[in-house]
Amino acid sequence: MNVNMILSDKMATRFAQDADVFEKFKVIAKPLLEAKVVEDFGPTHVQKIKEECDKGDYGLVAIYSQDKVYYRDSNIKVISNGQRWQVLDELLPKQKEI
Numbered sequence: 001m002n003v004n005m006i007l008s009d010k011m012a013t014r015f016a017q018d019a020d021v022f023e024k025f026k027v028i029a030k031p032l033l034e035a036k037v038v039e040d041f042g043p044t045h046v047q048k049i050k051e052e053c054d055k056g057d058y059g060l061v062a063i064y065s066q067d068k069v070y071y072r073d074s075n076i077k078v079i080s081n082g083q084r085w086q087v088l089d090e091l092l093p094k095q096k097e098i
Contacts, residue, residue: 001041003070005033006061006079006091007053022080029061029079046071067093 008027016022037045046063050071053060061079063070069092079086 001037001039001065003035003037003041003063003065005035005049005063006030006088007033008059008061008076008079010057010059013059025075025077026085027059027061027076027079029081030058031081041070043070062088062092064092069093 007030009030013022013027016028017024017026022028049063050060060071060073061076062072064072072088072092076088079088079091
């Protein structure tokens with residue numbers, strides 16, 4: 001099974017937010033990461049990924065598959081790649097988190 005992960009660049013986002021270029025609900029996203037995961041992928045796996053992201057340079061914004069959202073940071077509304085914006089909810093499947 002494959003999932004997509006959206007990660008934010010913590011340092012670049014913090015710089016933009018502290019300079020009042022970005023509101024607190026906007027982040028600079030890294031390129032979309034597609035990962036192959038185990039079939040029983042769920043909350044335990046998401047928590048481990050989030051813990052690792054919290055220790056490093058990237059923030060976990062969302063993890064989702066074609067039809068399910070496994071994680072979504074509720075504080076983030078908009079992501080940017082530095083050239084264009086995207087409302088986060090428009091990228092995610094229309095289903096509640098597990």
